Amino acid sequence: MYFNVSQLLKEMGGAFRTYDVNDFASLVDGAPMTPISGVVKMMRTDAGIWVSAQLTTYVDCECSRCVADMEQFVRMEIEEEYLPEVDVNTGARLNFPDAMAENFYIDQTHMLDMSEAIRQYFGFSMPFKPVCSDECKGLCLTCGADLNDTSCSCDNVIRDPRWGPLLAFALPNEPHYN
Template identity: 25%
Template sequence: MKINIKDITAEISELIFTVPASYFTFSPDEAIIRKDIQVKAKVEKVGREILIRGSVKTQLELECSRCLTHFLYSVAENFQTIFQPFSASRVSEEEVELAKEDLDIEFYKDDIIDLTNIVRDQILLSIPMIPICETQCQGLCPHCGQNLNQGKCSCSAEAIDPRWRKLQDFAKKKTIMN
């Protein structure tokens, strides 16, 4: 996913990449890419700066946080990044405070722009913090581990943590007295 800026002759160019699903590997806890990654990018030259607006599309396999089943999750993310030539004179030992717009700036060396990290970041940022297979997911029974989406379990619904038993007994006595 490298772009040689010398190959970009027009002020605005459109590029399309198809990246094999095996190109990126994440830990199984994060995601498994199940579909080739489609990257579309509109590249705009402004002097030595390059503005890239693009999109990333793929499909991931995630694990539901409630019921632990695996499900497919579609990714369709847009990105915009400004690339500037890397200059050794910009490197400094001093602390530099960044403005919000500085976070969208990347640097390139030797007239080569590499989109690998941007695409990887877009995929990772699209993963929900708590992936859920469907909004109605009932999860697992906390006592026996039965997937409640596949059917009810035989556990008592009245099961209570033994540490709260005294409080439950107190509440029952109070309702009897009233």
């Protein structure tokens, strides 16, 4: 996602632009482009441009409980400062202290590329264990049956192995205490 920010770089601190975006971006290296929409706000700072973006997308993935294919809604809130590599008025190369090496940069043609920030924030925003629904029962740990579609007769009671030999004395209809 590219923005030409040459005019904004020529303005005084506090100047801003707002963009409604409906674009495509690669969220993971080597993955196909994914549609992204939202709002990008840019504000001129003393050193560069502060970007505030609220972006949303849907990605194909598997439910972590039942491994069904699903679409996951992902909301990203990006807050980053982009620093120019060259002065917009003179074209002179700008040097920043090594402490700022972690920042994002505006290239020599004054194009602000949000692709890397989107990839990084997507990694933080994507749920670690996506689920198809809050009511998803998952798979049986013993036979692998999808418990959303069927029930199984497996004994899935977790027993404390320290009671091993004594559990054999329990009556079949009595509850087992763990």
